[in-house]
Amino acid sequence: MARKQDRPIAPRVSAPDLPDALEDAVPRRYADLQRSRLAGLAGDVDLEHASLEECVIAAPSVETLALRGATLIDVEISDIRAVSVVARDATIRRLRVTGGRIGTLDLADAGVAELELRDVRVDYLSFAGARLEDVRIVDSTIRAIDLPQARLTRVAFEGCRADEVDPRGMRAADLDLRGLDALSYLDVLALRGTTLTDDQVRMLAPAFAAAAGIDVKG
Numbered sequence: 001m002a003r004k005q006d007r008p009i010a011p012r013v014s015a016p017d018l019p020d021a022l023e024d025a026v027p028r029r030y031a032d033l034q035r036s037r038l039a040g041l042a043g044d045v046d047l048e049h050a051s052l053e054e055c056v057i058a059a060p061s062v063e064t065l066a067l068r069g070a071t072l073i074d075v076e077i078s079d080i081r082a083v084s085v086v087a088r089d090a091t092i093r094r095l096r097v098t099g100g101r102i103g104t105l106d107l108a109d110a111g112v113a114e115l116e117l118r119d120v121r122v123d124y125l126s127f128a129g130a131r132l133e134d135v136r137i138v139d140s141t142i143r144a145i146d147l148p149q150a151r152l153t154r155v156a157f158e159g160c161r162a163d164e165v166d167p168r169g170m171r172a173a174d175l176d177l178r179g180l181d182a183l184s185y186l187d188v189l190a191l192r193g194t195t196l197t198d199d200q201v202r203m204l205a206p207a208f209a210a211a212a213g214i215d216v217k218g
Helices: 198-211
Strands: 032-034 036-039 042-046 051-058 061-066 071-086 091-106 111-118 121-126 131-138 141-146 151-158 160-166 171-176 180-185
Touching: 032 036
Parallel strands: 032 051, 036 051, 042 061, 051 071, 061 071, 071 091, 091 111, 091 121, 111 131, 121 141, 131 151, 141 160, 151 171, 160 180
Antiparallel strands: none
């Protein structure tokens, strides 16, 4: 008899495949950039509907980094400072974001495979309606995480904190929340398909009881 696989299954995340040499490039809407380095970005940067493959975005300090509808394959973003990063409807495969501070990181309705966020501070992170596979978020602080109608497969948090998580309507398989210290979940019944620690379940017990219509009295 085949052995039943341990759950949750860990994300299968690999580093972006980047070349040893990169050419400096200028960002623009609908750009087709390969093996490029974007450095010194400031102000409002428009890369909507662009294609970036085997690229590095180095230490951007921007108001808005617009990536709506863009395709990012084997991309690394380091030490970002941004008021907002808008990548709605983007297609992402092997993206790594390390270090920095982002006001709003909007990945609503994006298709994401192999994403790593590491050591990042985000005020508002939206995955609403997104399709996420193989995502790891590590050593990050996030005030609010938006997940309504998202589909998540093999997603894990490690050493992370959040004030509020909105999981309403999400569908999850192998979503590991053990490494996420969250103060509140807006709908605990939407946590089906997730993995929590004993302590997390005890902390959420009053919310589970209320959602099930149980009146708990001492």
